[in-house]
Amino acid sequence: MKFNDLPPWATGLLVSFSLLTSCKQELEKAVPLSAEMKTPADTILRNVEDAYPGVSGIVKEGVLEGQPIRYMEKNGQAVWQGDIILSPEQLSGNGPNSPEQLAQPGKNAKTEGAGMTNPDRRWIDFIIPYQIGAGVNESVISNAINAWQSSTPIRFVPRTNQTDYVRFVQASGNSSALGRQGGMQEIRVQSGVSAGTVMHEIGHTIGLWHEHARADRDAHIIINWHNIISKEEENNFWQYYEGDGFDFDPFDFNSIMLYGNYDFSKDPKNLPTMVKKDGSLWTLNRQSPSSSDARTVKSMYSNLYIIWNGSLYGVNPKDGSFVNLGSGMLAPARSIAEDKNELRIIENGSLWKVNRLNGQKQKLGNYYWGGSVGLTGADPYGYCYAQHGTRLWKIDRFGNRTRLGGVNALENWSGTQAVFYHKNALYVIWKDALYKVNTTTGLVDRSYGSGWYNINGMAALFSSSNELYILSGSSIRRMNLITGTYTPIPGSFTNVKGMTAVGGVIYLVSGSVLYKVNPLTGARQTLSGGWDATTSIGSSRYADL
Ligand SMILES: [Zn+2]
16 A cells, blocks of 8 residues: 555554654653652542552653643553543644744645644544443443533444544543544543543543643632642642643633642642632532533634635634645635535635545536635535625535525625625625625515625624624624624724634634634734635634534
8 A cells, every 4th residue: 555545644644653753752751850659549538530549650751732741651651630641642742833843934834744743633523432341330421421412512422333432441540531542542430430520531531631730720729839749749730831821711610620629638638739819719510511611622623714825724713723634725715614514615616515624625516616705604404605706696515506686686796795694694795785685585685784895704603693793994893683783893903814703702814813802802812823825714613503
């Protein structure tokens, strides 16, 4: 089998294997201050999330997704923050945000190779196949699974023949890998484990890190280092990024991913290891994932899509990291549509169905779509919408099209600036006027008047909302679709290449920077740079489920 015969995912696999040698060296690089100490098992009052209670370890240094971290090597495994097992592959330093990659001139940080060394750790289609090993309390596992399923799009299915899956196993401690590893991965649970602790470990399997390890945690909590039982257990309180990190939502004392006040204390009844900034304690939540936990998962499992300089990138809205999904996107239309996990893109004059995980594309229909405004949608039936030539078009999943418009509709839609599908209607800015077009009858249902110049993007925060965000010139207007009035949100956004929204947050490329924008305050946060050649943007709306 030739290397070139492999599909893109297999190329990533080979790259990963080739990294194992260097990872091994990372694993073996001990830190001079390392200490080997025993943790008295009898100090553990609650069922603390600890991978190997009472097992000695050695402090090591490594690189996680380009960021230097310290972890413990226990039983030959890289244990991070107490209960997260990192793979040698995850500890490699070749991610797209690694110093080596970012130091490259020009756009080298976005080469396909860099993207492939940072494989997507999310579970495909939100589905986690699972098995339950001998001796594990099935009802506890099932309660924990139900808690995540009731608040997020994540779904667990009993494993049949899936390659990637989780096995719950009875063990001496509680631990999980971080995200999908490829192949079988374990969630280790102690005898008598609570459903809450299993929920916590599942959180790691989905891809969540610890709340108390956030980059901004020192603004919210105090670590009482002198109360920690041993030097060795300090690793449970290290932050994940020692530089800047990006955290979703404010610090959440109700997070299922937060440890308890007395965990790893030398006197677990009297000496807290963590307190709030004001010295008070929090009530440990091991009942169910918090609403913020659920929002974080939804954000992680949604995606932004950007066409930059002819290549399609999947962009993580959490931290701005990206994966190259393929090149050859010629003269793409400005917006990218999405239909139940598949992208719809107009480029090179044709309409394409594109797999959002691996970028594989398939041409839909034989119409010429060059110069289209759109694509937008899809609606719940899979129809996308575009303006092309003098017409508005409704396009089905096979690329067949029907013309919108009737006796009361404008007959000539050339001069359309933007189209946006929302709540069974197509919003069209034709010349400087905004119209609501009925996607069933094709008639104009309402005119919102004129004054809409230099449109650089349209978006809705949620599929149910009654507001649109329209970028006119350098100002984002929050348009109330009921009253027909709008309010500009604070801030000026110049040289905008495209705007979208997902999970209640606006994302836009202004100049060369991809920003996350608060839809109420207009406050912006830089997600990543180098996006100056952006031509198109879109988003998956799964966060809206
Ligand atoms: Zn944990």
